[in-house]
Amino acid sequence: MSSDFEKFAERLQEEILEDARKHYTEIVIDNWMHPRNLGKIEKPDSYARITGPCGDTMEFFLTIKSNIIKECRFLTDGCGTSIACGSIVTELAKGKELNQAVGITQEIVLKTCGGLLPDDEHCALLASNTLIEAIRNYKR
Numbered sequence: 001m002s003s004d005f006e007k008f009a010e011r012l013q014e015e016i017l018e019d020a021r022k023h024y025t026e027i028v029i030d031n032w033m034h035p036r037n038l039g040k041i042e043k044p045d046s047y048a049r050i051t052g053p054c055g056d057t058m059e060f061f062l063t064i065k066s067n068i069i070k071e072c073r074f075l076t077d078g079c080g081t082s083i084a085c086g087s088i089v090t091e092l093a094k095g096k097e098l099n100q101a102v103g104i105t106q107e108i109v110l111k112t113c114g115g116l117l118p119d120d121e122h123c124a125l126l127a128s129n130t131l132i133e134a135i136r137n138y139k140r
């Protein structure tokens with residue numbers, strides 16, 4: 001049986017989700033609440049870290065074989081939208097050739113997630129730029 005505190009916490013989470021659904025698509029909420037590929041790779045073949053103008057930082061870790069992204073993980077200290085966008089970018093990047101993966105732009109992320117509020121669009125840019133920087137670092 002749930003305690004009063006657990007019931008309160010469940011209700012609070014439901015209210016937060018209710019509110020989030022007014023502004024964000026289900027894809028964004030799902031990737032925010034259940035981020036894919038969150039965490040670091042200990043010995044990545046490539047890495048990038050970018051701090052955006054908002055002050056939040058994103059890191060990408062890649063393992064690459066025969067020019068194909070085998071594993072792609074990310075970390076961020078940013079907002080829920082940046083977590084969602086990082087997650088979406090890792091899913092888009094995995095299994096892609098490097099030349100295809102550099103095409104995962106902010107526009108592609110926005111299209112994939114069904115759009116973001118104008119104030120949040122820079123979170124998609126931070127995620128795509130960090131992936132692209134990690135690919136460039138590998139090629140250097």
Ligand code: FES
Pocket residue numbers: 052054055056078079081082120122123126
């Ligand atoms: Fe900084 Fe979203 S507000 S990444």
